[in-house]
Amino acid sequence: MLTEQERHEIDEEVAAVRGHARAAVVEALKVVQRRRGWVSDDDLRDVAACLGMTPAEVDAVATFYNKIFRRRVGRHVLLICDSVSCWIVGYHALLEHLRARWGLELGATTADDRFTLLPVACLGLCEQAPAMLLDGELYGNLTPARLDAILATHE
Amino acid sequence: MPDLREYAGAGGYAGLRAALKMTPTEVQGMVKAANLRGRGGAGFPTGVKWGAVPLGPAARRPKYLVVNADEMEPGVMKDRLLMEGNPHQLIEGIIIAAHAIEAEHAFIFIRLAYREAAERLRRAIAEATAHGYLGENILGSGFSLDIRVHRSAGRYICGEETALLNALEGKRPIPRAKPPFPQTVGLWGQPTVVNNVETLCNVPHILRNGPEWFRGLSRSADGGTKLYGASGRVRRPGAWELPMGTPLREILEAHAGGMEEGYQLRGLLPGGASTDFLTPAHLDLPMDFASVMGAGSRLGTGTIVVLDDRTCPVSLLISLEQFFARESCGWCTPCREGLPWVVRLLRALEDGDGRQEDIARLEEHTRLLGPGRTFCALAPGAMEPLQSALHYFREDFTRHVTERGCPWRKELVV
Ligand SMILES: Cc1cc2nc3c(=O)[nH]c(=O)nc-3n(C[C@H](O)[C@H](O)[C@H](O)COP(=O)(O)O)c2cc1C
Numbered sequence: 001m002l003t004e005q006e007r008h009e010i011d012e013e014v015a016a017v018r019g020h021a022r023a024a025v026v027e028a029l030k031v032v033q034r035r036r037g038w039v040s041d042d043d044l045r046d047v048a049a050c051l052g053m054t055p056a057e058v059d060a061v062a063t064f065y066n067k068i069f070r071r072r073v074g075r076h077v078l079l080i081c082d083s084v085s086c087w088i089v090g091y092h093a094l095l096e097h098l099r100a101r102w103g104l105e106l107g108a109t110t111a112d113d114r115f116t117l118l119p120v121a122c123l124g125l126c127e128q129a130p131a132m133l134l135d136g137e138l139y140g141n142l143t144p145a146r147l148d149a150i151l152a153t154h155e
Numbered sequence: 156m157p158d159l160r161e162y163a164g165a166g167g168y169a170g171l172r173a174a175l176k177m178t179p180t181e182v183q184g185m186v187k188a189a190n191l192r193g194r195g196g197a198g199f200p201t202g203v204k205w206g207a208v209p210l211g212p213a214a215r216r217p218k219y220l221v222v223n224a225d226e227m228e229p230g231v232m233k234d235r236l237l238m239e240g241n242p243h244q245l246i247e248g249i250i251i252a253a254h255a256i257e258a259e260h261a262f263i264f265i266r267l268a269y270r271e272a273a274e275r276l277r278r279a280i281a282e283a284t285a286h287g288y289l290g291e292n293i294l295g296s297g298f299s300l301d302i303r304v305h306r307s308a309g310r311y312i313c314g315e316e317t318a319l320l321n322a323l324e325g326k327r328p329i330p331r332a333k334p335p336f337p338q339t340v341g342l343w344g345q346p347t348v349v350n351n352v353e354t355l356c357n358v359p360h361i362l363r364n365g366p367e368w369f370r371g372l373s374r375s376a377d378g379g380t381k382l383y384g385a386s387g388r389v390r391r392p393g394a395w396e397l398p399m400g401t402p403l404r405e406i407l408e409a410h411a412g413g414m415e416e417g418y419q420l421r422g423l424l425p426g427g428a429s430t431d432f433l434t435p436a437h438l439d440l441p442m443d444f445a446s447v448m449g450a451g452s453r454l455g456t457g458t459i460v461v462l463d464d465r466t467c468p469v470s471l472l473i474s475l476e477q478f479f480a481r482e483s484c485g486w487c488t489p490c491r492e493g494l495p496w497v498v499r500l501l502r503a504l505e506d507g508d509g510r511q512e513d514i515a516r517l518e519e520h521t522r523l524l525g526p527g528r529t530f531c532a533l534a535p536g537a538m539e540p541l542q543s544a545l546h547y548f549r550e551d552f553t554r555h556v557t558e559r560g561c562p563w564r565k566e567l568v569v
């Protein structure tokens with residue numbers, strides 16, 4: 001069930017796109033994800049009802065985007081860039097460090113639900129490679145030590 | 156980052172004032188005369204693109220201007236720097252371009268990772284609206300425009316202009332068939348222009364200083380300056396605004412500071428992941444559209460990715476092709492099935508399971524996924540670094556077969 005607040009935020013998005021309700025679908029999915037971390041089948045049906053779309057239509061959009069999560073994720077989502085510039089200057093070392101020091105595996109969530117680690121395409125921060133996106137925040141010039149300092153502040 | 160007062164104090168919005176005194180056709184004429192070519196990768200002449208939009212009372216309305224700020228091509232960060240550094244410059248370019256095609260609504264389609272840029276743009280839009288540069292009857296000219304920022308949710312194909320239009324409409328963002336082109340049948344079926352961020356950032360300066368001035372900035376036949384970038388093992392990775400046609404050597408040595416200690420230049424991608432490799436033999440090449448094309452590659456986005464002598468070219472291709480395979484929208488079979496196959500062949504070489512005929516098979520894919528074989532330009536773009544690597548780094552591919560694995564492996568898995 002969507003909350004009153006979520007419904008209200010989705011309605012505002014719909015109003016902003018003037019007469020094209022389904023154009024608000026990506027924002028509506030983000031509204032849900034902001035509060036719950038991911039989009040469940042039930043949430044998906046509720047979003048579809050708000051926008052006058054079928055659940056299948058909403059899912060065709062939701063599954064397409066790689067930052068809408070259709071499966072449960074941890075409290076913090078760490079997207080590590082594995083594209084060229086990062087690949088050249090340190091992606092492998094970071095990945096190895098995340099595995100050895102933090103027990104993170106690509107595509108997996110830690111047992112305590114603290115972190116989900118996923119690979120991501122170039123974050124547009126190539127001049128500060130290697131880079132990551134952690135809970136929507138960009139971080140560049142990563143080293144294992146800097147990574148430790150950042151992750152330590154994410155309980 | 157300059158606010159509106161600082162931006163206007165430095166001559167900002169003077170181009171808009173000049174443009175509002177002209178007819179749309181006159182504005183288009185200025186941009187054509189300036190030889191501004193699109194900075195989104197393909198280099199299409201901007202004035203000509205605008206010229207295909209129907210004008211006048213008979214034209215269908217509303218019309219739209221859409222700014223492509225998706226920037227998901229690996230190795231490219233120039234538009235982020237432009238939006239974070241000076242959002243008003245882009246806003247002014249948008250208003251002028253919208254006037255030139257008589258559009259009443261504009262959208263900025265920006266990738267999710269660029270939160271800071273999106274926030275700065277929203278603030279700049281609010282400021283510009285409060286000062287009468289946006290909204291109803293702009294500066295008393297009778298022209299009205301609003302701008303909406305649409306934040307995406309991550310998928311490279313959304314940068315392809317017709318997929319982008321589907322994304323904005325809330326559909327699954329796969330590309331559309333062309334023709335019809337967006338200029339006649341675009342967003343919600345209405346006349347639409349899609350332009351890159353950097354393209355539009357040039358426009359205010361053309362209107363303010365004139366086409367001759369703009370052409371004079373360049374060291375080539377293409378007008379203006381270009382935001383060049385460099386990443387990889389160079390001393391000072393970054394981006395610099397330089398005259399269009401600045402030679403590669405100057406960008407890499409004077410601006411990027413040359414190679415990092417202990418690394419040699421082996422090759423480079425001149426304009427992002429979907430451009431053909433060049434080699435140190437090309438260092439004196441001017442970085443403009445025609446020159447890079449003449450050397451067998453493309454200027455693309457002008458952001459250089461440097462391959463050093465301690466990175467395995469085959470391994471680098473795994474990163475590149477894995478990106479394209481993952482980002483393929485899946486609509487057409489050669490791309491959806493072919494790209495993962497390419498990745499498997501490359502992985503096999505890397506792991507020591509490759510055979511000589513696999514190299515020929517990779518070569519075959521560069522033809523089967525080449526221009527004209529797929530529904531959009533993603534797959535042909537993916538083949539550009541592969542075909543040129545097979546040409547310039549052939550020896551490395553062969554060594555992976557004869558030495559049963561990657562000669563660089565030891566260094567990669569430190
Ligand atoms: C797969 C693919 C991805 C693209 N991504 C972008 C992008 O992120 N930004 C961009 O400006 N153009 C991108 N383009 C090019 C656009 O389709 C379009 O040509 C461009 O936005 C036009 O702008 P311009 O004429 O100002 O250069 C992409 C093209 C393809 C085929």
Ligand code: SF4
Binds near residue numbers: 532
């Ligand atoms: S070439 Fe690839 S990205 Fe383009 S339409 Fe075909 S499957 Fe989609």
Ligand code: FES
Binds near residue numbers: 123125126231
């Ligand atoms: S390649 Fe990693 S941020 Fe661009």
